[in-house]
Amino acid sequence: MDSAAVGLEKAIEAIKIGVSDPERDQLHRELDQFLGWLEPALEVDTGDLEGLVFSHEAINVLREDTPRQSDLAELQEAAPNFTGGFYLVPKIME
Amino acid sequence: MKYEVVIGLEVHVELLTGCKLFCACPNRFVPEPNVNTCPVCLGFPGILPQMSREALQQALTAAVALNCKVALYSYFDRKNYFYPDMPKGYQISQYHIPLGSSGYLEIEDDRGVLKKVGIGRVHMEEDAGKLLHETAGASGGSSMVDYNRAGVPLIEIVSEPDLRSSLEARRYLEKLKSIMQYAGVSDCKMEEGSLRCDANVSLRNPGEEIFGIKTELKNMNSFRAVEKSLDHEIKRQAGILDSGEKVATQTLRWDEDRQETIVMRGKLEADDYRCFADPELAPIQLAETEVEKARHNLPEMAGERAKRFVEEYGLPEYDAGVLTASRCLADYFESCLEFFNKPKEVSNWVMGEFSAHLNNAGLEADQASFVPEDMAELLQMIDNQEISGKIAKEVLEKAFQGGKKPRRVVEEEGLLQISDQSELESIVDRIISENPDTVESYRGGKSKALGHLVGQVMKETRGKANPQLVNELLVKKIDSQ
Amino acid sequence: MELRKTTVHRVAEAVLEGEITAHQLIDKTLKNCSVLNEGLNIFNAVAGVDATEQARAIDEKIKQGGELPLAGIPITVKDDLCYGVLPTSFGSSAFSEFISPVTAAVVESLMEAGAVVIGKTNLDDMGQGSTTLTSPGGATANPWQAERTAGSAGAAAVATGICMLAVESDSGGALRQGASHCGVAGLRPTTGRVSRHGLNAHCSSFARVGITAFSCENISGVLDIISGFDERDAATAVCRKGIPEIIKTPGSEDITIGYPVTAFDFLQPELREVFEQARDDFAGLGYKIKNIDLGLLREGLQAYYIIALAEASSNHARFDGIRFGKTGEADNLENMYFQSRAEILGKEARRRSIFGTFLLSKGNYGRYYRQALKIWELIRQEFAGVLKECDLLMLPTAKNLPRQLKGEVSFLDEWSDDFFCAPVSLSGMPALTIPAGQVNRIPVGMQLVGPPFSEKTLLAVGSTSGPRDTGTL
Numbered sequence A: 001m002d003s004a005a006v007g008l009e010k011a012i013e014a015i016k017i018g019v020s021d022p023e024r025d026q027l028h029r030e031l032d033q034f035l036g037w038l039e040p041a042l043e044v045d046t047g048d049l050e051g052l053v054f055s056h057e058a059i060n061v062l063r064e065d066t067p068r069q070s071d072l073a074e075l076q077e078a079a080p081n082f083t084g085g086f087y088l089v090p091k092i093m094e
Numbered sequence B: 001m002k003y004e005v006v007i008g009l010e011v012h013v014e015l016l017t018g019c020k021l022f023c024a025c026p027n028r029f030v031p032e033p034n035v036n037t038c039p040v041c042l043g044f045p046g047i048l049p050q051m052s053r054e055a056l057q058q059a060l061t062a063a064v065a066l067n068c069k070v071a072l073y074s075y076f077d078r079k080n081y082f083y084p085d086m087p088k089g090y091q092i093s094q095y096h097i098p099l100g101s102s103g104y105l106e107i108e109d110d111r112g113v114l115k116k117v118g119i120g121r122v123h124m125e126e127d128a129g130k131l132l133h134e135t136a137g138a139s140g141g142s143s144m145v146d147y148n149r150a151g152v153p154l155i156e157i158v159s160e161p162d163l164r165s166s167l168e169a170r171r172y173l174e175k176l177k178s179i180m181q182y183a184g185v186s187d188c189k190m191e192e193g194s195l196r197c198d199a200n201v202s203l204r205n206p207g208e209e210i211f212g213i214k215t216e217l218k219n220m221n222s223f224r225a226v227e228k229s230l231d232h233e234i235k236r237q238a239g240i241l242d243s244g245e246k247v248a249t250q251t252l253r254w255d256e257d258r259q260e261t262i263v264m265r266g267k268l269e270a271d272d273y274r275c276f277a278d279p280e281l282a283p284i285q286l287a288e289t290e291v292e293k294a295r296h297n298l299p300e301m302a303g304e305r306a307k308r309f310v311e312e313y314g315l316p317e318y319d320a321g322v323l324t325a326s327r328c329l330a331d332y333f334e335s336c337l338e339f340f341n342k343p344k345e346v347s348n349w350v351m352g353e354f355s356a357h358l359n360n361a362g363l364e365a366d367q368a369s370f371v372p373e374d375m376a377e378l379l380q381m382i383d384n385q386e387i388s389g390k391i392a393k394e395v396l397e398k399a400f401q402g403g404k405k406p407r408r409v410v411e412e413e414g415l416l417q418i419s420d421q422s423e424l425e426s427i428v429d430r431i432i433s434e435n436p437d438t439v440e441s442y443r444g445g446k447s448k449a450l451g452h453l454v455g456q457v458m459k460e461t462r463g464k465a466n467p468q469l470v471n472e473l474l475v476k477k478i479d480s481q
Numbered sequence C: 001m002e003l004r005k006t007t008v009h010r011v012a013e014a015v016l017e018g019e020i021t022a023h024q025l026i027d028k029t030l031k032n033c034s035v036l037n038e039g040l041n042i043f044n045a046v047a048g049v050d051a052t053e054q055a056r057a058i059d060e061k062i063k064q065g066g067e068l069p070l071a072g073i074p075i076t077v078k079d080d081l082c083y084g085v086l087p088t089s090f091g092s093s094a095f096s097e098f099i100s101p102v103t104a105a106v107v108e109s110l111m112e113a114g115a116v117v118i119g120k121t122n123l124d125d126m127g128q129g130s131t132t133l134t135s136p137g138g139a140t141a142n143p144w145q146a147e148r149t150a151g152s153a154g155a156a157a158v159a160t161g162i163c164m165l166a167v168e169s170d171s172g173g174a175l176r177q178g179a180s181h182c183g184v185a186g187l188r189p190t191t192g193r194v195s196r197h198g199l200n201a202h203c204s205s206f207a208r209v210g211i212t213a214f215s216c217e218n219i220s221g222v223l224d225i226i227s228g229f230d231e232r233d234a235a236t237a238v239c240r241k242g243i244p245e246i247i248k249t250p251g252s253e254d255i256t257i258g259y260p261v262t263a264f265d266f267l268q269p270e271l272r273e274v275f276e277q278a279r280d281d282f283a284g285l286g287y288k289i290k291n292i293d294l295g296l297l298r299e300g301l302q303a304y305y306i307i308a309l310a311e312a313s314s315n316h317a318r319f320d321g322i323r324f325g326k327t328g329e330a331d332n333l334e335n336m337y338f339q340s341r342a343e344i345l346g347k348e349a350r351r352r353s354i355f356g357t358f359l360l361s362k363g364n365y366g367r368y369y370r371q372a373l374k375i376w377e378l379i380r381q382e383f384a385g386v387l388k389e390c391d392l393l394m395l396p397t398a399k400n401l402p403r404q405l406k407g408e409v410s411f412l413d414e415w416s417d418d419f420f421c422a423p424v425s426l427s428g429m430p431a432l433t434i435p436a437g438q439v440n441r442i443p444v445g446m447q448l449v450g451p452p453f454s455e456k457t458l459l460a461v462g463s464t465s466g467p468r469d470t471g472t473l
């Protein structure tokens, strides 16, 4: 496997998305195309320019420390598995 | 030990804010699960985080209390990984630019020499929820997630690898706890999880520049456990090196029951968190003057307070040191003085009996049901000669454990001191007549004999007699015979 | 009352004056809706009873003397924006019945002003795309030519007269290209002008909430209502002390429109002609045209995709099947993650999250992600520089005519449709798309891009240019 292919496998593992074998093969091909497509961007001479980090110029947007309780029933109804006050997941072996 | 020990500690401390870091959910422990949750801390789609001003203020206080350089510009990153206790699939944390860096705190090393331990970084981040694994019950073969703690503000304090023994590590933690408590930013209760500690340990030959291969220790639930697990791990690594083998890079978990470290399974550290700036939050910008103000406004720390205790209350340096080692205890001491203003007596009782009971119960001073008013009430009864010191110890124990007021214990148990002369006289007369030999030796000049007689009277009254009065009565009666 | 031929202001006035009740208006709108939606696939959910109730409540408020500048105005809401009454799918079949605990700030503001939500509109897989071709429920057809995509279902709703205003999101150009393809106007506001509370952004850095309407005038009528500081979206703090508007009035002030000559070389000749004509028409209206240079459009598009995919991988990590959505049947945690996430995220969303993870990974981070942040800065500087030489600039909106519903198109070709929109997203500047003309009876739009907070100038200039000859539906 070339390095992009290894990277793709790692990415799928890290982001935990199930993909079928045909989809995986397709993603391999598409990733190569995508990385080729990005080449011009890599060739831009950016020197030691500082990259932009935020799209907005807001700073120190801070909330006052006043606690508030939320409507829980509404939130918990959305959960696929909520029982006895807990969100349930398959048993984790520690 | 033929190797040099190298230890670095990563400590997480929960801040004492009213709300969570990015939402208005209350930041306080409740027994019911998933009560302190909202769309933000449950990671609902479309809801943006809102940064807490108070958390920033407390983190800044912590950073300056640890003598850190403060970043005037910083922001939050996302540390991306999956675990059910992480609602968003990432933890919001300051990765690229920590709020504080290049700090230190001072401890005594193994030889008692003052030593600076470097603090690499102090940064803000959000806590994760909690997982429970139960086999039985409604959940069947499931693990259960409680998000009450998810989003609680933490600061992570990372020491430089400057610690050279498990004892230094423990002293570092004690000092750190004291500083955080005095700074008023955390209660640092390790047993409750408001202070958590991971350790990196490696060994190397003395004089070597590069570090040896390190292991990471987790799951230590008390300062004692930190010290013991480090000792255990140091011995284990030394054994490996002695046999010419290499230490494996591992994460180990301290097993309190088995008193040993075991290799962690389950939640493994990801090797790549793909950190990038959280675009949903605004960066933090501090003015130099704000940082200076935070330094200037730092609350009194343990050392200064001890000095003040000596000057203001005339306490011996030893007392002042013991009382101020924990902010809780020092606060307790000073609260007692508000109701009973005899510092040395209060100090004796707080340092002695009270602390002993705290240790036995594994409590901090502010968790005891025996509040400063109770202590004052007890000491006032001694002062009024209503009870003796000996009885007082008994009362304290009962009040401490039963949660009763000391006066009520005294009344219920009939422990009031007998200061009624006529009641005591008959007992004194009886003791004199029953112990002619002892009376003789007292007359013969052996003053110790008098003590024995007093003891007899005290025994007879189950300790309730006023010893001074007994003394006076005995002398008067024997002399007049 | 045909909604396409009137203005928001006139309709609201008619409701306030009692010429027609909000209830009657909405009733009629809902009836039209099913007819006009025929074959287009605009809606994920239609409000029905709820819209009628909203309208009744508005009539009641009017009786009590309520000031409702949008009284009875029917609006649609793109389905990546939460609305607590109807399901919000986010573009995932796993969320087709999900009721959000919140309502998006913009929707709240519009409703407070009297607008009535009549439905949630279709969108791409997890809101990722500018075509609706990747929607789990199938694409929305273009009202002008049903074998092509509308680009945005909200724009189709406006174009057909189903609603007067569509609340839309725009990261790489979905709002703008939809409006362009459907021959209507759409505004992507300046960073921080409009709260994004309640928007499930796949890319937080570039996602904005904007408005699509039949005319610039209609957008002007709601801009103030949706603008301003909202403590629930940190970016809006730039408006905390008021909105720093830049307003120039066409006619009474000289206005220079920048024309990036080389940008138009990327277009097919028949499209290029439309813009040359539009430029000449602007000149005819008295605007000064100045040739300018934008050199980094292609690289801007690429940088956009690097950042957008990276952020999507993280933004969509919350879809784990534990607290909302659907969960996969699995006996262990790992399988639960893989199955749930594969079920919630469609093919396009899966591709984007996986590629985004790749780009952020060790070894790729510096090469791709950090470089993209630098190009982002270069683009920002380039646009800021150009906008010193002119008051606004014009650009094509879409690179191509709307895609065929049945044609095969590679993912990179589809992404490349954002060629003129994504770099504008990077610049942070506001962009208004208005009809520029048409090719073979298919509408073609152009963007007017101005400095931060120049929306009112853009809308004023935009309204002088129209209505252009876009023919009739």
Ligand SMILES: [Zn+2]
Pocket: B020, B023, B024, B025, B036, B037, B038, B039, B040, B041, B042, B151
């Ligand atoms: Zn919360």
